[in-house]
Amino acid sequence: MGNAMIYAGIAIGVAALAGIMVYAHDNQENYLRDDAVLAPAAEQGAFSSDTGMVQLNKEQWHEDPFGDRAAEVRAAYESGG
Secondary structure, three states, rough: OHHHHHHHHHHHHHHHHHHHHHHHHHHHOOOOOOOOOOOOHHOOEEEOOOOOOOOHHHHHOOOOOOOHHHHHHEEEEEEOO
């Protein structure tokens, strides 16, 4: 009996969280303006600010700057050296 109550509580909690997420999503869609446009970074991948101080590239976060060094270390480890 005790386990059934625990499982029922988990099921009710999951259903409640799912309901909250659906409500929040639908509620947020009500606040999107019809003339809303994507930010330049979302469309192009890179953009600069109007002041010229910031330049962002959303693709740079997908690159591994230490990929070559990691490959060398792994090769040395696998070869036993």
